[in-house]
Amino acid sequence: MLLLNLLVVTVSVWIIFVVNYKFIQPALKNRQRFKLYKLRDELSILAMQGVLDENSDEYLTLIEVQNASIRASRSFMVTDFLRFLLRFHKDKEMQKRISGVMDNLDKTDNAEYCRIASDSFNVMHSIMRRDTRVLRYAFFPVLVLIGSLLAVLRCTKPREKIEKKKGIIEDIDKDLDCLSNGFGRGCVA
Numbered sequence: 001m002l003l004l005n006l007l008v009v010t011v012s013v014w015i016i017f018v019v020n021y022k023f024i025q026p027a028l029k030n031r032q033r034f035k036l037y038k039l040r041d042e043l044s045i046l047a048m049q050g051v052l053d054e055n056s057d058e059y060l061t062l063i064e065v066q067n068a069s070i071r072a073s074r075s076f077m078v079t080d081f082l083r084f085l086l087r088f089h090k091d092k093e094m095q096k097r098i099s100g101v102m103d104n105l106d107k108t109d110n111a112e113y114c115r116i117a118s119d120s121f122n123v124m125h126s127i128m129r130r131d132t133r134v135l136r137y138a139f140f141p142v143l144v145l146i147g148s149l150l151a152v153l154r155c156t157k158p159r160e161k162i163e164k165k166k167g168i169i170e171d172i173d174k175d176l177d178c179l180s181n182g183f184g185r186g187c188v189a
Contacts, residue, residue, distance in 0.1 A: 028130065033073050035123045040066040043116050051110060058101040062117055065098075069124050081131055085124070 043062055047054045065088070072084030088094060105114055 029073060029127065032123055032127045032130070033070060036066055036070050036073075036120065039116050039120050039123065040070070042112070046110075046113060046116070052113065057097060058104050061094075061097045061101050062120060065094075065124075066120055069120075069127075073127060081127060085128055 040063065043052070043059070043066070046052045047059055052059045068084060068088070069081075072081045101117065105117055108114065
């Protein structure tokens, strides 16, 4: 009976993982992707209304970042979006362009444009946080624990240091014992 219960629990947990991986996670990621689509469309509407210049560097930069985010998140693979973010982070030219957009945002009085730009990066950040949740809260701590244990078990230097410190403590103990006995004999009381 116990074996049957373990089998049922194992199959149930496996089904939960499969449903989560195949259906729930893609649906949650699609929600974020649709937010990016909506923000991109709102930005395009601002350009069509003449609020933004379609040839301006800030408009082209934001559209490029939004399109790249949408492309990177379409496969539902964690690594694809993280690779995009790594390339985005390492691309000095793009970082310079983003800094220019941020400088121009400080100068503009268009609240809608500021909201769209801010929300675009907030959505990208939330996708990244969702994709790296397992890495941050499960994988990295386990990896650090295993690495630390292996380092302690394989390393001989800490044992040598402990032996050396133990020897020093024993020497100090002997010295203090000799001193206390020596001073103790010298006292008449």
